Amino acid sequence: MDLILHIGTEKTGSTSFQWWGAENRQALMDSGIYYSRSLGERNHQRIYVWALDGFGPDDGFGHIGITDQAGYLRLQQEVPADLAREIAAARDAGCHSFVISSEHCHSRLVRPEQVQRLRGMLAPLFDRIQVLCAVRPQIDMGLSLLSTAARGWSPITPAALDQIRPHNLYFNFEVLNGRWSAAFGSDNVTFIAYTRGKSVIDHVVSRFGLDPDGFVSPPRTNSAFDARTFAIVNTLAHLSADQQKAMRPVLNPILDDLPVETPLRPSRAHAQDIQAHFTEQNARLIDRRTDLEPGDLDPDWSRYPETGNLDILDATAVHDGQTALLLHDMARQMTLQNLYRALSDTERLILGGRNTQAKRQFQGIERLSKRLQTFGWTRPVKMNERIARMSKTLDN
Numbered sequence: 001m002d003l004i005l006h007i008g009t010e011k012t013g014s015t016s017f018q019w020w021g022a023e024n025r026q027a028l029m030d031s032g033i034y035y036s037r038s039l040g041e042r043n044h045q046r047i048y049v050w051a052l053d054g055f056g057p058d059d060g061f062g063h064i065g066i067t068d069q070a071g072y073l074r075l076q077q078e079v080p081a082d083l084a085r086e087i088a089a090a091r092d093a094g095c096h097s098f099v100i101s102s103e104h105c106h107s108r109l110v111r112p113e114q115v116q117r118l119r120g121m122l123a124p125l126f127d128r129i130q131v132l133c134a135v136r137p138q139i140d141m142g143l144s145l146l147s148t149a150a151r152g153w154s155p156i157t158p159a160a161l162d163q164i165r166p167h168n169l170y171f172n173f174e175v176l177n178g179r180w181s182a183a184f185g186s187d188n189v190t191f192i193a194y195t196r197g198k199s200v201i202d203h204v205v206s207r208f209g210l211d212p213d214g215f216v217s218p219p220r221t222n223s224a225f226d227a228r229t230f231a232i233v234n235t236l237a238h239l240s241a242d243q244q245k246a247m248r249p250v251l252n253p254i255l256d257d258l259p260v261e262t263p264l265r266p267s268r269a270h271a272q273d274i275q276a277h278f279t280e281q282n283a284r285l286i287d288r289r290t291d292l293e294p295g296d297l298d299p300d301w302s303r304y305p306e307t308g309n310l311d312i313l314d315a316t317a318v319h320d321g322q323t324a325l326l327l328h329d330m331a332r333q334m335t336l337q338n339l340y341r342a343l344s345d346t347e348r349l350i351l352g353g354r355n356t357q358a359k360r361q362f363q364g365i366e367r368l369s370k371r372l373q374t375f376g377w378t379r380p381v382k383m384n385e386r387i388a389r390m391s392k393t394l395d396n
Contacts, residue, residue: 001087002097003126004207006200007180008106009173011144012134012192016218017200018042018101024215031210033097034090038082040064040102048104050079051118058108080121087125097208098126101200106133110169112179119183131184132203135292136194137299138164138171139275143264145170147225150233151252153244158310161266164274166281173297174281177288191289193296227264227312229255234313238324246374250331267308268301275299332375339368339379343386350393359394 008014021028021035022042028035039046049060055072066072090098109115122129142164146156166172181189192203205212225233232255236244266274275298282297342365349358365387369379379387 001091001095001126003122003129004097004099004132004204005105005122005129005184006099006101006103006132007109008103009133009135009141009176010103010107010170011141011148011223012103012136012194013199013201014101014103014134015043017204018044019218020201020215021099021101023218027215028099029090029093029095031208032095033099033204033208034086034093034095035099035101036083036086038086039079039100043104044100044102045104046075046079047100047118048102048108050075050121051105051109051114053111053114060104060108080125084125099204106176107170110179112182115179115183129184129188131180131189132192132200133176133180133189134192134194134200135173135297137275137297138173138278139271140299141171142274144223146230146264147223150225150230151255153233153236153248155234155237156230157313158266161270161274161310165277171278172281174285177285186288191291193292195296195298195300224260224263225255226258226260227262227309229258230264231312232323232327235320235323236327238321239328242374243328246371247328247331249371250334251327262309264310264312265304265308266310268304268306270308270310271299271304272301328375332372332377335368335372335375336377339365339372339383342368343383343390346390347386350390355394358390362390362394 006014006017019042025035025037036044045060046064049058049064049066049072052058052060052072055061055066055069061067061072064075066075087098105118109118119129142161146160149160150156164171169175177186177189177191190203192198192200201218204210205215236247239247265271278297283294286292286294286296342361346358346361346365349355349361372379
């Protein structure tokens with residue numbers, strides 16, 4: 001059994017590849033390729049968390065339900081065992097290849113010992129391992145990363161671009177190559193140039209001679225925020241952490257759907273100055289690789305205007321605080337309306353005798369009720385009466 005280990009990098013279409021792998025599991029199995037499920041439904045976060053040095057502040061622990069060192073120690077036992085069983089099932093299903101994908105391997109496994117630890121666990125389980133790593137120009141990657149940070153409602157300032165430097169291992173592809181090549185062998189690491197328009201999906205389709213028409217394509221989403229959306233997120237910094245936590249699930253889908261008419265961009269000269277910090281190390285990397293060519297890590301400078309718009313991040317207005325409170329109240333009202341809608345939908349399911357579906361919908365009512373509480377509101381009395389009657393019916 002061969003392993004395709006996709007490690008990122010982040011901001012190179014990893015989410016699309018994971019969506020594609022999960023949604024096409026059966027079609028991939030029919031072609032002899034098994035997309036792991038034991039490590040995560042889509043993003044296989046359990047694999048990189050397993051390779052960390054122990055329980056710590058990494059947010060991946062919370063994402064997979066690990067809350068303490070004891071949970072981490074259990075994970076150390078569970079991941080290899082679960083993976084071995086899954087590989088056996090893949091073989092029984094006639095699969096010749098296995099796929100693991102987590103871009104956090106790029107961003108979180110930054111110590112050679114962690115990568116070596118991962119190899120030590122995987123090598124005995126597979127005949128061959130091929131590591132896939134897509135890369136793009138660092139300035140492009142850094143700007144895309146700002147949108148991810150904004151989705152977590154971190155205030156974004158022009159100073160954030162100062163982190164796009166070789167000392168930041170997130171952007172240091174030369175060191176990344178050394179780390180993974182030392183563990184798995186340079187010939188077993190494949191770099192994919194994002195600037196050539198090739199994705200990890202394209203690579204896998206080509207590698208295995210798959211018919212693209214036989215697979216569901218991932219949806220197109222806005223990966224970047226409009227510059228003005230960044231300004232909205234910065235406005236929300238006026239709210240407390242509890243207020244932000246309550247609003248985020250309600251407002252983020254709306255922010256994601258806002259059109260990107262004015263991308264956030266530094267001036268061309270500023271962007272070129274940032275990318276110049278990587279010129280020498282990118283050249284050395286390309287010299288060492290047969291799968292990268294000169295120009296693969298050069299940005300398309302036509303995408304950068306002569307005059308940038310980073311000043312919008314520093315823009316402040318006397319109404320920022322009021323705008324934040326207005327958005328808070330809007331999110332609170334939307335949560336209440338969603339709760340009423342879920343309540344009506346559940347009642348219709350009960351009247352139609354579809355109690356199994358009604359029970360699932362009822363769980364959504366409970367989640368929305370808890371969210372309403374985080375806004376400092378309780379359910380209206382009449383709503384509580386409706387929910388009590390509904391609960392009694394579903395319990396019978």
